[in-house]
Amino acid sequence: MRTLPSPARTRESEPPGRPGRDLYAAGAAAVLVTVAVVAGRHIEDTRGTLFVDWPPLLASWGPHVGPGTPAAVLVAVAVVAYGPALAARLPWRALLPVTWGASTAWILSLALIDGWDRGIARRLTTRYEYLQVIDRFHHIPAALRDFTGHILLDSPDNWPAHVAGHPPAATLTFVLLDRIGLRGGGWAGVWCVVVGATACVAVLVTMRALSDEALARRAAPFLVLAPAAVWMGTSADAYFAAVAAWAVALLALAVTRRSPGWAGASGLLFGLTCYLSYGLTLVALIAAAVLVLGRHGVRERPALVVPLLAGLAVTPAVFTLAGFDWWEAYHLLVTRYAQGAGGIRPYGYWVWANLACTVLITGLATAAGLRRTGAVLVRRRTAPRACVRLAFLVSAALLALLVADLSGMSKAETERIWLPFAVWLLPACAFLTRPRSWLTAQAVLALLLNHLLLTGW
Numbered sequence: 001m002r003t004l005p006s007p008a009r010t011r012e013s014e015p016p017g018r019p020g021r022d023l024y025a026a027g028a029a030a031v032l033v034t035v036a037v038v039a040g041r042h043i044e045d046t047r048g049t050l051f052v053d054w055p056p057l058l059a060s061w062g063p064h065v066g067p068g069t070p071a072a073v074l075v076a077v078a079v080v081a082y083g084p085a086l087a088a089r090l091p092w093r094a095l096l097p098v099t100w101g102a103s104t105a106w107i108l109s110l111a112l113i114d115g116w117d118r119g120i121a122r123r124l125t126t127r128y129e130y131l132q133v134i135d136r137f138h139h140i141p142a143a144l145r146d147f148t149g150h151i152l153l154d155s156p157d158n159w160p161a162h163v164a165g166h167p168p169a170a171t172l173t174f175v176l177l178d179r180i181g182l183r184g185g186g187w188a189g190v191w192c193v194v195v196g197a198t199a200c201v202a203v204l205v206t207m208r209a210l211s212d213e214a215l216a217r218r219a220a221p222f223l224v225l226a227p228a229a230v231w232m233g234t235s236a237d238a239y240f241a242a243v244a245a246w247a248v249a250l251l252a253l254a255v256t257r258r259s260p261g262w263a264g265a266s267g268l269l270f271g272l273t274c275y276l277s278y279g280l281t282l283v284a285l286i287a288a289a290v291l292v293l294g295r296h297g298v299r300e301r302p303a304l305v306v307p308l309l310a311g312l313a314v315t316p317a318v319f320t321l322a323g324f325d326w327w328e329a330y331h332l333l334v335t336r337y338a339q340g341a342g343g344i345r346p347y348g349y350w351v352w353a354n355l356a357c358t359v360l361i362t363g364l365a366t367a368a369g370l371r372r373t374g375a376v377l378v379r380r381r382t383a384p385r386a387c388v389r390l391a392f393l394v395s396a397a398l399l400a401l402l403v404a405d406l407s408g409m410s411k412a413e414t415e416r417i418w419l420p421f422a423v424w425l426l427p428a429c430a431f432l433t434r435p436r437s438w439l440t441a442q443a444v445l446a447l448l449l450n451h452l453l454l455t456g457w
Contacts, residue, residue, distance in 0.1 A: 107229040147324050275326070
């Protein structure tokens with residue numbers, strides 16, 4: 001069992017950088033958010049084309065406290081005070097479940113600020129959500145064959161927005177939960193929280209496999225206290241983020257351990273990811289970065305590609321044989337998107353305001369960490385090898401997010417939709433010095449967002 005990283009290993013991966021410039025990066029991110037709020041408020045008041053009450057977020061102003069308030073504050077204080085030390089000292093096998101437990105506690109406590117009913121149980125039962133159509137999946141093969149016939153707004157019995165906006169594996173997840181007795185919004189919400197919280201573990205596993213254990217340990221508290229937790233409880237996108245993250249993590253284990261089993265499992269999850277959300281095909285950019293970083297393993301055992309591709313083909317084959325055409329559905333979705341608010345929301349605002357949403361879900365610490373990520377890549381010849389490898393992985397995630405942004409298919413609600421990409425930006429915080437100060441900033445931002453705004457989707 002591996003426990004503490006050796007002193008030599010820690011020094012080798014010590015992130016370089018100048019703390020003063022971190023503050024400039026955080027300040028610039030704060031200015032971006034401020035401009036997005038002011039400009040968005042003006043556009044919405046004068047034109048009414050943003051379709052959000054508190055731009056750039058899909059939220060409304062509503063200061064409140066709730067039963068989760070004391071727990072959220074307690075979790076935040078505990079992680080800030082003890083998180084960095086525990087992350088450095090715990091045996092690796094203990095760190096992973098502790099991180100998952102802390103992340104679950106943070107997400108749940110933030111959600112419960114809105115109370116059990118509004119914060120968890122009703123989130124996935126609104127008219128836009130998956131649980132609205134459970135009764136229409138009594139015969140699953142028939143529902144899959146007819147799925148594309150209900151995507152467009154003018155089609156008979158058109159699907160609710162989130163059902164129409166995703167491949168059917170997303171809805172089927174909640175149908176299957178219902179079938180095994182875990183019925184209703186409460187169970188669906190708990191599923192998304194508990195599974196979604198494992199995303200941080202997947203990121204740690206990936207960091208250790210491809211970069212360095214010391215850097216993974218430094219990142220762990222930031223993965224726990226991410227402001228993104230405000231939207232991970234309770235959102236199906238938290239579940240999507242976890243599936244995508246584990247697909248990447250298993251691929252990292254496959255290429256570093258030369259394991260056909262991990263390769264096949266990774267392929268299965270990548271296939272499932274593409275049938276949970278159309279936009280998550282962009283996770284392929286992060287997967288490509290993993291293959292580049294693990295290219296020596298692939299060269300030594302090129303047969304790894306076979307189980308990877310075989311696993312990748314399983315979910316598409318099953319859904320195609322059942323009568324669902326992914327490409328047809330995607331093209332219909334593009335039309336449906338233009339039929340609704342997506343066709344009215346101005347691209348010229350959202351193409352940069354979405355980045356302000358990213359600041360809000362990843363925090364000012366991540367903005368500073370991304371500055372250091374760029375500095376590491378610029379000085380890659382002299383920077384520690386582990387830091388360069390991590391910077392490359394984070395940059396791939398940032399590229400995927402920017403492609404999603406430029407596509408114009410993510411205008412608003414990206415604080416929720418981009419959770420699967422946001423979790424891969426948070427590791428940039430491993431480059432920061434003075435972690436407790438930055439963790440405090442992360443916690444304060446999340447607490448303010450959840451106490452001052454009523455989020456919804």
